[in-house]
Amino acid sequence: MPRPIEALIHVEALAHNLARARAATPDSRVWAVVKANAYGHGIERAFDGLRGADGFALLDLAEAERVRALGWRGPILLLEGCFEARDLELCSRLNLWHAVHCSEQIDWLAAHKTHQPHRVFLKMNSGMNRLGFTPTAFRAAWARLDALPQVDEISLMTHFADADTEHGTDRAVAAFEAATHDLPGERSLSNSAAILRHRLRNDWVRAGIVCYGSAPDFPAHDIRHWNLQPTMTLRSRLIGTQQLQPGETVGYGSTFTAREPMRIGIVACGYADGYPRHAGTDTPVLVDGVRTGTVGRVSMDMLAVDLTPVPQARLGSEVTLWGRGPGGTVLAIDDVARAAGTIGYELMCALAPRVPVSVEGA
Ligand SMILES: *Cc1c(COP(=O)(O)O)cnc(C)c1O
Numbered sequence: 001m002p003r004p005i006e007a008l009i010h011v012e013a014l015a016h017n018l019a020r021a022r023a024a025t026p027d028s029r030v031w032a033v034v035k036a037n038a039y040g041h042g043i044e045r046a047f048d049g050l051r052g053a054d055g056f057a058l059l060d061l062a063e064a065e066r067v068r069a070l071g072w073r074g075p076i077l078l079l080e081g082c083f084e085a086r087d088l089e090l091c092s093r094l095n096l097w098h099a100v101h102c103s104e105q106i107d108w109l110a111a112h113k114t115h116q117p118h119r120v121f122l123k124m125n126s127g128m129n130r131l132g133f134t135p136t137a138f139r140a141a142w143a144r145l146d147a148l149p150q151v152d153e154i155s156l157m158t159h160f161a162d163a164d165t166e167h168g169t170d171r172a173v174a175a176f177e178a179a180t181h182d183l184p185g186e187r188s189l190s191n192s193a194a195i196l197r198h199r200l201r202n203d204w205v206r207a208g209i210v211c212y213g214s215a216p217d218f219p220a221h222d223i224r225h226w227n228l229q230p231t232m233t234l235r236s237r238l239i240g241t242q243q244l245q246p247g248e249t250v251g252y253g254s255t256f257t258a259r260e261p262m263r264i265g266i267v268a269c270g271y272a273d274g275y276p277r278h279a280g281t282d283t284p285v286l287v288d289g290v291r292t293g294t295v296g297r298v299s300m301d302m303l304a305v306d307l308t309p310v311p312q313a314r315l316g317s318e319v320t321l322w323g324r325g326p327g328g329t330v331l332a333i334d335d336v337a338r339a340a341g342t343i344g345y346e347l348m349c350a351l352a353p354r355v356p357v358s359v360e361g362a
Contacts, residue, residue, distance in 0.1 A: 003268050004237040004316075007351055008323065009041050011361040013229035014049025014211055020227055021207040024195050029054035031077060031188075033208035034063065040348040041212065041232055043067060045359045049231070050211060055097075057206055061090050068094050077121060079206075080131060081105050088112040099123045099157065101131040106141065109150045117152035120145060121188060124179065126172035128161040135179035142183055155186040155204070163193035164217040169200060192216040196226055214344030218334040230330060232348050233323025234275070234355070237316050238287070240266035241307065250304050251296030256281050263307040267319045270301040274352040275321060276340035279303075283339035286320035287313050289329040322347065 022030055032053035033039075038046035043066050050056070055075030056067050064076050081099040082088055085108035091098055092114040100106060101123040109118070122142055125132030133141045145151050158176050160169050169189075176189065186203035192210035194200045197217055209216050213230040215223050223230070244250070244258040265287060271277040275298055282293040290310045294303055307313045318326055322333040333344040340347075351357075 002356070004239070005268050005273055005355055006235060007355050007357045008233040008235070008360045009045045009049075009357060010229065010231050010233070010324065011046075011049040011359060013213055013231045013361075014041075014046055015052060017211045017213055017228050017231065018050055018052055018207065021192070021195050021205070021210045024199055025190065025201050025205050028190075028201050028205045029203060031055045031057035031075075031204055031206045032211055033057045033079070033206050034067070035059045035079065035208075036349050037063070039208065039212045039345065040351045042357060044070065045357065046231075047072075048359075053207075055204070061087055061096075064090075064094055064096050081120075081123075082108060084108075085111065088114070088118075091118060092116055097121060097155075099131075100141070100145065101125075101133070103141065103144075106144050106148075109145070110148055112150050114150055117150055119153045119155070120151055121155045121157045122185075124156065124158040124176055126158040126160070126175045128159055130159075132158065135175050138179045139183070153185065155188060156180050156183060157188040157204075160189070160191060160194055163191055163198065164220075169194055169198050173200070197221075209345055212344075212348060214333050214337075214348070218332075218344065219338060222334060223332050230323040230333065232333070232351070233325075234269070234273075234321040234351065235323070235325075236267050236269040236319045236321065238265040238305075238313060238319060239268045239302075239315065241313070241315065242266070242304075249296070252299055253297055256296035256304075263311070263313075264295055265305045265307045265313055265317065265319070267303050267305055267321075268301070269303055269319070269321055270299050272300045272352055273355050274347070274350040275303065276336070276342060276347060276350075278342070279336065279340040284331060284335045286325040286329055286331050288317050289320070289326040291329075291331070 032050040035058045057077040078098040097119040099121045123132040188204035189202045190200045190205040193216035250256040277298045287310045322336045337344045
């Protein structure tokens with residue numbers, strides 16, 4: 001028998017969450033963001049749940065090829081554009097729309113031979129200071145693109161640094177508006193936090209994490225508040241139990257000491273499966289659908305859980321590390337991420353290749 005750990009991808013939940021993004025910005029077209037292999041879900045596995053989107057946004061040419069190979073003929077956007085000049089050939093061949101965020105990318109376009117002019121998304125740096133033209137440089141970049149025969153339509157985009165924080169989007173939106181108000185073209189501004197929290201409407205919103213059942217602004221709001229469903233379950237089983245006496249410790253470094261007699265369970269899941277090693281004692285976990293907590297340090301292949309609230313638990317009992325548990329129980333990935341000092345995005349993206357994944361509801 002293989003190790004009892006597995007991950008499940010919930011196709012109907014992906015569709016449900018995408019519909020939530022749509023409902024929050026009803027006049028916008030929605031990019032389903034499937035970068036990082038659909039946030040760790042697998043592009044091919046997630047595709048059925050997300051095919052109701054108006055387009056797919058991603059980073060990597062190989063991922064764009066995979067989306068085309070699934071039969072998708074609609075829009076695909078490269079969120080960071082091309083990484084070198086020859087990437088433009090594949091953009092032409094696969095009819096990919098691409099971001100343009102720096103003058104070198106315009107140089108490459110100007111030198112590119114194509115019969116089919118490209119649709120580009122000119123990116124403004126509205127304060128994040130990662131990619132994009134500053135508001136002052138933006139218009140000159142637009143004019144350069146507008147003069148190129150290789151360019152068909154120019155859309156305008158920016159990415160918010162603070163859509164999920166109390167700083168909000170007002171300043172970035174104002175900077176964007178000031179520099180673009182008299183330029184033609186469709187707009188794409190919102191990420192998940194802007195979609196849900198600010199209900200910012202623009203022609204193309206970019207729905208990433210909202211699709212994958214994690215709250216973009218956790219802990220201010222959780223998935224219950226936004227009516228999102230987990231799309232990835234990581235589950236395993238108890239492969240051992242131990243009875244501890246007061247003063248006995250658990251795991252490497254003996255970081256947990258029992259205060260009273262207690263029973264613990266050993267779970268076939270560790271950091272080599274993508275479970276965060278930084279999750280300390282009391283990280284939430286479900287055993288047979290009952291919420292309890294981890295004890296001691298997470299090791300490569302195992303972790304330990306407190307069985308006090310689940311006296312009936314025994315070898316083989318089901319353990320939900322995140323996602324859906326038995327009997328309709330749910331453990332939000334955000335709760336686990338918080339206990340490990342990170343965000344749901346990182347945990348789902350880090351699901352390890354050794355975990356077998358199956359698709360539910362396909
Ligand atoms: C990843 C990404 C998104 C999606 O962000 P979420 O917070 O997951 O919705 C949107 N736009 C750009 C440019 C991105 O890189």
